[in-house]
Amino acid sequence: MCLAIPAVVKKINRNIAEIESLGVLKKIDISLVPDVRKGDYVIVHAGFAIQVIDKEEALITEDYWKQYFTDEAGFEDNEEEYFEAGDNEDVQ
Amino acid sequence: MKKQVESILEEIKDLNKNLVFKKKYKTLKIMEVCGTHTMAIAKHGIRQLIPASIDLISGPGCPVCVTPIREIDKIIEIIKKYDATVFTFGDMMRVPGTNSSLLAEKARGKKIKICYSPTDALDFAESNPDKKIIFLAIGFETTIPLTAVIVKRAFEKKLNNFFVYSTHKTLPQALNALLSDSCINIGGFLMPGHVSAITGSSMYEGIPQKYGIACVISGFEPENILLSIHAILRQITGNDFRVEIMYKSVVRPEGNPVAFSLIFDVFEPADSEWRGLGLILGSGLELKKKFEGFDAKKIFPVANPVSCEPPGCRCGDVIKGIIKPFDCKKFGKSCTPENPVGACMVSSEGTCAAYFKYMAGI
Numbered sequence: 001m002c003l004a005i006p007a008v009v010k011k012i013n014r015n016i017a018e019i020e021s022l023g024v025l026k027k028i029d030i031s032l033v034p035d036v037r038k039g040d041y042v043i044v045h046a047g048f049a050i051q052v053i054d055k056e057e058a059l060i061t062e063d064y065w066k067q068y069f070t071d072e073a074g075f076e077d078n079e080e081e082y083f084e085a086g087d088n089e090d091v092q
Numbered sequence: 093m094k095k096q097v098e099s100i101l102e103e104i105k106d107l108n109k110n111l112v113f114k115k116k117y118k119t120l121k122i123m124e125v126c127g128t129h130t131m132a133i134a135k136h137g138i139r140q141l142i143p144a145s146i147d148l149i150s151g152p153g154c155p156v157c158v159t160p161i162r163e164i165d166k167i168i169e170i171i172k173k174y175d176a177t178v179f180t181f182g183d184m185m186r187v188p189g190t191n192s193s194l195l196a197e198k199a200r201g202k203k204i205k206i207c208y209s210p211t212d213a214l215d216f217a218e219s220n221p222d223k224k225i226i227f228l229a230i231g232f233e234t235t236i237p238l239t240a241v242i243v244k245r246a247f248e249k250k251l252n253n254f255f256v257y258s259t260h261k262t263l264p265q266a267l268n269a270l271l272s273d274s275c276i277n278i279g280g281f282l283m284p285g286h287v288s289a290i291t292g293s294s295m296y297e298g299i300p301q302k303y304g305i306a307c308v309i310s311g312f313e314p315e316n317i318l319l320s321i322h323a324i325l326r327q328i329t330g331n332d333f334r335v336e337i338m339y340k341s342v343v344r345p346e347g348n349p350v351a352f353s354l355i356f357d358v359f360e361p362a363d364s365e366w367r368g369l370g371l372i373l374g375s376g377l378e379l380k381k382k383f384e385g386f387d388a389k390k391i392f393p394v395a396n397p398v399s400c401e402p403p404g405c406r407c408g409d410v411i412k413g414i415i416k417p418f419d420c421k422k423f424g425k426s427c428t429p430e431n432p433v434g435a436c437m438v439s440s441e442g443t444c445a446a447y448f449k450y451m452a453g454i
């Protein structure tokens with residue numbers, strides 16, 4: 001029920017935006033994300049954009065992967081720091 | 093990606109081994125409270141990937157499943173008594189009431205329409221001023237702001253043929269109710285990604301400290317779910333219980349303040365009954381007085397129906413995470429997605445439906 005999918009905003013006309021998701025164009029309501037701009041990625045739920053996707057944060061999550069889980073040598077090096085970082089913002 | 097999954101699984105195994113060795117737990121119960129997580133976990137076989145001492149259980153995360161049978165009976169009473177067209181999301185159609193369902197009523201000629209967005213109901217009301225339209229509103233914080241938008245719009249447009257029947261519910265109250273139930277021993281929560289996109293993480297503050305439970309807001313990709321399980325194990329290892337966001341691209345600590353505040357412009361908290369959990373104080377939402385002209389419960393009154401759950405169905409225990417669908421005698425026998433007995437088998441995100449679809453052979 002809370003299923004929501006990412007989409008990119010193509011055009012904006014007042015509270016309606018044209019978006020593209022998985023190659024399909026669609027019109028959605030953007031009243032809940034008033035700051036959205038053309039080119040932003042949004043999360044769409046039942047015809048409404050409910051949040052703008054933070055690209056930087058998406059990249060940070062990717063970094064988290066790269067740093068700790070893809071490069072095994074890198075992981076060894078960072079292991080201690082990684083577990084100690086448990087209570088600060090280091091590990092996301 | 094495969095390599096990433098393998099390395100994180102290794103990490104999970106190591107952390108878990110250590111925790112079991114240190115007698116932190118014998119079995120760790122991690123509850124997910126989002127139907128989309130339930131589906132993702134079943135679909136990607138995550139239960140089978142992780143160590144057996146980590147038990148993933150499903151909680152009250154499917155709005156259709158937690159809607160009590162009485163609400164279904166009431167809306168059916170309304171369409172029998174009044175000449176109105178009901179709009180709702182597809183998942184509600186087949187949920188069994190005591191004697192009927194919306195789908196069965198539609199087959200009998202009642203006006204019931206499935207909508208993709210709440211705006212479909214509003215648009216229909218606007219272009220059909222001679223018809224009375226009821227939007228059967230269901231869902232948690234992800235969906236509630238959408239209903240709030242259309243109620244405000246109906247108010248601004250002074251529509252007098254558009255109404256909302258609210259079965260909306262808010263999650264944090266349910267989690268607290270669940271945690272005060274002593275027979276459920278939960279060690280970690282996978283918190284819902286899209287509910288949290290609206291509410292932010294502060295909604296769950298208090299839970300980690302008060303109950304000593306790790307709370308991690310997770311996304312929906314299998315890698316993200318595994319990372320979140322990993323984060324839960326890390327919190328337990330460090331005895332450092334807090335709300336952690338592992339779905340940062342979408343969930344900000346403050347949520348979506350525009351959407352969240354809209355909820356309380358239009359609705360006010362009310363006590364609400366949940367299937368399995370019973371009456372939970374302040375866990376429902378009813379329209380504020382300013383919007384009472386749109387309140388289908390006030391405009392179309394019906395007597396309280398005599399409702400009873402399907403005999404033998406254990407949805408209540410499934411929703412509380414006390415039993416697994418396999419433990420229900422009807423599962424996969426007299427209850428299947430084609431012939432569902434209870435709501436948890438009907439909804440595409442119900443726990444019984446997820447188990448049937450992806451885990452029946454296990």
Ligand code: SF4
Pocket residue numbers: 404405406407410417420421422423424427428432433434435436437438444
């Ligand atoms: S398997 Fe069917 S009858 Fe049993 S709890 Fe699930 S929905 Fe109810």
